[in-house]
Amino acid sequence: MKRLFLDIENTVIDDLVNCNFLEDNCKKISNLIKEIEPWSIDFFTWGWKTSKDIDINIVNSILIKLGKNPLNMGCGCRVFTKAFAVESAIETGWLAPKDFNRAIEPGMMAEFGISKISCFIDIAVRATTETMLRKCDATIKNPLEFWLIDDLVEQKEELVFHGGILKIVLVNPKDLK
Numbered sequence: 134m135k136r137l138f139l140d141i142e143n144t145v146i147d148d149l150v151n152c153n154f155l156e157d158n159c160k161k162i163s164n165l166i167k168e169i170e171p172w173s174i175d176f177f178t179w180g181w182k183t184s185k186d187i188d189i190n191i192v193n194s195i196l197i198k199l200g201k202n203p204l205n206m207g208c209g210c211r212v213f214t215k216a217f218a219v220e221s222a223i224e225t226g227w228l229a230p231k232d233f234n235r236a237i238e239p240g241m242m243a244e245f246g247i248s249k250i251s252c253f254i255d256i257a258v259r260a261t262t263e264t265m266l267r268k269c270d271a272t273i274k275n276p277l278e279f280w281l282i283d284d285l286v287e288q289k290e291e292l293v294f295h296g297g298i299l300k301i302v303l304v305n306p307k308d309l310k
Contacts, residue, residue, distance in 0.1 A: 134269045137171035138213070138253065140283035141178040144306050145195050149180050152191060154198055161309035162282055163199050169280065174201060177253055177281060179215040182237050187212050218242075218252040225255055253281050254292065254301055261299050273297040282306050 139145060145162065147153045166174070174196065181187050192212060193203040219236045222228045227247055228236055235241055242249070257279040271277040276293075278300045286305040293300055 134271070134275075135169050135171040135278040135280060137166065137169070137174045138177040138279065138281045139174065139195070140249075140281070140285070141176055141191070141195065142180045143284040144282060145198070146191070149188070149191065152194070155306075158306040158309075159198050161306055165280075165282070165304075165309050166199060166201070169278075171280065173211075174199070176212040177218075177249075177283070178212065179218065179239075179242075179249055181212070181214045183214055183216045184212070186214065213256075215242075218249070218256070221256050221259075222247055222252060225259070249283065249285055250281070250303060253279075253283075253303075257301050258294050258299070261295065263295075266295060266298050271298040276300040278302060280304065282309070 139162065142148050143155070145155060145159060147155060176192065176195075196203045215237055219228065219233055219242070222236070222242070222245075223230055223233065228245060232245065236245060236247075242252075261277065261279075266277060269277050273296070276298045280302045282304050284305060284307075286303045286308075289305070289308050290303045291300060292303070
């Protein structure tokens, strides 16, 4: 079972103001979707600070561009914003609760030594419970996979957790076929 998480800015579109599709990246991501057939497509973006900032029209446009009908997404589509990542960093103990307002500002997580990629990995590992792994029949030969496609990924990396039944795959869209 595979879950696909997409960054938005500089991965699928140029920015949240202009919303110009990065055609080559979109084609490669569409090919990956056909290849791995994820059971969900979600977004992990720091472009929107909170859920109030999410523009559902942009989300739907991206899904359509990638060949998915937003009204027929199966289990749905979720957008994980920067606030979600900052709250998770607080839960993990990487940040103090008093740091929330500062950390949510652009560029400030780096000031705390926290990267978007490290947040994604931590969130995926902590969110994956033994019950979830049993429910999806994850095994070493057929692990639960969380894929992150993000322009911040320097090189493709596959990380294994929970005795090999959870795999996290980090990919820069430029490295896709």
